[in-house]
Amino acid sequence: MKPVTLKQIAGQLNISVSTVSKALKNYPDVSKETKLKVKELAKVLNYQPNAFAVNLRRKESRTIGLIIPEIVHHFFSTIIKGIVNQAEKEGYLVIILQSNESYELEKKQINLLLNQHVDGIIISLANNSTNFDHLNQVVLSKKPLVMFDKIAKLVNCSKVIINDRKAAYTATQHLIDAGCKRIAHFRGSLLPLNSIDRFLGYRKALLDNGLPYDPALVYISECDDTSFEEGKMNTRKLLEDHDDVDGIFISTDLVAIGALTECNKLGVKVPDDIKIIGFSNWFMSKVVSPALSTIDQPGYLMGEMAFKQLYKEITMQKNKESYYPEIIELETKLIVRESTAS
Amino acid sequence: MKPVTLKQIAGQLNISVSTVSKALKNYPDVSKETKLKVKELAKVLNYQPNAFAVNLRRKESRTIGLIIPEIVHHFFSTIIKGIVNQAEKEGYLVIILQSNESYELEKKQINLLLNQHVDGIIISLANNSTNFDHLNQVVLSKKPLVMFDKIAKLVNCSKVIINDRKAAYTATQHLIDAGCKRIAHFRGSLLPLNSIDRFLGYRKALLDNGLPYDPALVYISECDDTSFEEGKMNTRKLLEDHDDVDGIFISTDLVAIGALTECNKLGVKVPDDIKIIGFSNWFMSKVVSPALSTIDQPGYLMGEMAFKQLYKEITMQKNKESYYPEIIELETKLIVRESTAS
DNA sequence: CTGAAAGCGCTTACAG
DNA sequence: CTGAAAGCGCTTACAG
Structure with missing residues (x-):
């Protein structure tokens, strides 16, 4: 026994x-x-x-930590899958933690992982993390760290990202090409870098096309989780306040589907009366009606790349080679479906 | 440093x-x-x-292993969240592994977890696991083990489940109450216990209501992953071969949404021409059109309960108390939406 | 109240 | 080719 x-x-x-x-x-x-x-x-x-004994001797655990804001989320779960699969290939185990979009929790979890002596950490930030001491501490202690999707520019570690600004520009340009003249934007939370970048891409596309930028058409989410309900609510408000709007660029598919649903309910025709484009290409987006145009964000690949980079750094560290943080930018793709047909 | x-x-x-x-x-x-x-x-x-040293001394790791067939899956990700959150409350960490519905992988992963000396294991079986030696080995080595959702009756451990047979009966009865006379069933894979139970519930409901049971109306999925595409394909076949069918009970929402999509495409009116009910209550189900009726399966609670039971057993084991496997059955709920309106 | 000692299970430099 | 010894970092029964 x-x-x-x-x-x-x-x-x-x-x-x-x-x-x-x-x-x-x-x-x-x-x-x-x-x-x-x-x-x-x-x-x-x-x-x-006995893994404990081996670890104690070798001072490595062949285990990494993963901190994610929310597990029940199509994009994030795809990333988890990419990381777990890639890690298994190299004989690494993954400890998963959910920050629940809370900075406090995130901080606690970093410490937890640190004294579990994981060999490295992969993280996507909570929306309200604005202090990055806990992450800099990881960097300082020379523990490999990779951020993805929701990153902090100020932390000196490798990052796997997409070009949010460019992708948002493409989405907005697509609406303009489809004939939209007055385009609203649901940007989600105020803080995270990718919300900001998507907003900037949206605004730049308007200006480059000679369309006026109207701050009143930009809706910021009040609560921290960007949700289906929020999409419905914002849409109701938008339609009341600005009945001349003919397009919406929404920074998350889930919110966009809320918007679609609300339009359907109110008898507003998508794409005839108003065109809608989301962001992320959740599975759901192709099964709703009308099917949602969106920007495809390569979640699985992002997970794979995040682990590969971390693994590279863990290995180099072990061999006492020096390495420098890398920024890995993955391609996005415009997916045109019914919701923006012209 | x-x-x-x-x-x-x-x-x-x-x-x-x-x-x-x-x-x-x-x-x-x-x-x-x-x-x-x-x-x-x-x-x-x-x-x-240093966690390694503490673990080595105490012979416990305050870490548990979780094996899941597929991470990118609304129901499973809800469960992961339930487990991870509950574990954190007790100061436990969760190592997550995906079996990818493969028995071979599942077996390897059990061994991996065993020699990582996790304090306990939570698992939902791969569809093609029919040999349970690897799990019995866990039980024999007195390592606490809890199965959920996809379980094996023959393994002597605690289980967190729903009553699939009863829930399927309820779903089928609902179709009958809504006026359906000839009801098809997409049962998914052949092997897993819950597919079998759902099928049995379906058949019993028919017979109890004096409706004939016709095996030709039961569609089994060929591949191992029950998917959206499968729902579309089966629906096409079904409509060709049996144009008198007026209801379908489908054992997964994802497949049901495939069926819905195909009906919409072919101009078959749901619920007027044919009524559809799914199973699981994925988030998606309420946003498709027509919204899908389904059976709600409490994923988050299931995860919580699975961890709580495991924790109980870990603790009792540590205190040298003896315990017996428990079967925890959670309630399901019929969710009526547009797809079965009469 | 404090500390020396043994030991958890393994690895590895060193002696023979 | 084999083994004794030291050590990873901690815990705890025991002696003083």
Whole structure:
């Protein structure tokens, strides 16, 4: 019942623990005979090295930590999948933690991971994280750190991102090309960098096309979680206050689907009366009616790349090579569906 | 830069490592003075106990393993969230692994978790797992194990489930009450217990209501992942082969939404020509059009309960109390929306 | 009240 | 080719 140890194997074979250890790891200075005996018995007893002890010796855990604002979220779950799959390929395990968009929790979780001695940390920031001491502390302690999607420019670590500004520009330009003249924007939370960048892309597209930028058409979400309900509410307000609007660029698909649903309910025709484009390409977007145009954000790939970068840094660190943070920018793609047909 | 150890604290204060250790843990046999000094210095140096060493000594890791068939899945991600949140409350960390519906992978992952010495394992089975030796091995080694949703009756461990048969009966009865006379069933994969149970509930409802059971109306999925595309394909086949069908009970919302989409495309009116009910209450179901009737399956609660049960068993085990596996059955709820309106 | 000692299970530099 | 020894960082029973 008790797990088998090297000591037991050594005892049964009447040899030393060190020899058993070396035999199992194919050290060249152990006789073939001994190796054979040891390996056979290890198999019979189903010997599994005690990870705690190995970790303590090697000072590595082959475990990484992942902090995500919200697990139940199509984009994030795709990323989790990418990270977990890629990690498994290299024999790494992933501890997952959810910050719930809370800075306090995020900070606590970083500390938790740090004293669990994970070999590295991957994180996407909570919306209200504006102090980054906890992350700088990770960088300072030379523990590899990779941020993705919701990043902080001021933290000196590798980042896997998309070009939010450019993607938002493309989305807005698409609305303009489809004939929209007065375009609103639901930007989600105020703080996160990608909300800001998407907003800037939207505004730039308007100006580049000679359309006026009207701040009254930009809706900021009050609560921290950008939700379906918010999309419905904002749409109702928008339609009341600005009945001349003919297009909306919404920075999350979920909110965009809320908007669609509200339009359907109020009898406002999408795309005839108003065109809507979302952001992220959640699975849902192609099954709603009318199907939602959006910007595809490569979640799985983002997860894969985040782990690959982290792994590279962990390995270089172990070999005492020096490395510099890298910014990895992934391509997005405009997905045209019914909601912006002209 | 190097993590601070007890030894360093002891060195600086000129006292022994044991005293430092005891002081930090408030052992009653250490003087107030010493405690104060030690704690102060520990704080200044930002001392964090080395988890490896603590684990090795205590033979516990305060970490559990979670194996899930597929991460990108609304129901499962809700469960992950429930488990992770509940675990955090008790100071436990969760290692997440995805079996990808593969028995081979699942087996490997169990072994991985076992020699990581997690304190317990929570698992939902891969569809093609029919051999349960790897799980029985966990039970035999007295490592707490909890299964949820996709379980194996033959494994002697605690389980958190819903009553699939009853829920399927309710769904089918609802179609009958809405006037359906000839009801098809998309049952998903052949093997998993919940597919079987849902099928049995469907059949029983028909028979109890004096409707004939026609095996030709039951569609089994060929591939292992029950998908949107499958819903579309099956629906096309069904409409060609059986144009008298007026209701479908589909064992997953995702497939049901595929069916809805295909009906919309083919001009078949839901709910007028044909009524559709799904299973699981994915978020998507309320935003498609027509909104999908379904059975609500309490994912978050299921995750919470799974962890709570595991935690109970871990604790009892530690205290050398004996415990017996429990079956925890959670309530489901019929959600009536437009797709079955009469 | 304090500390020396043993030990958790492993790895590895060193001696023989 | 083999093994004794030291050590990773901690905890705890025991002696003083």
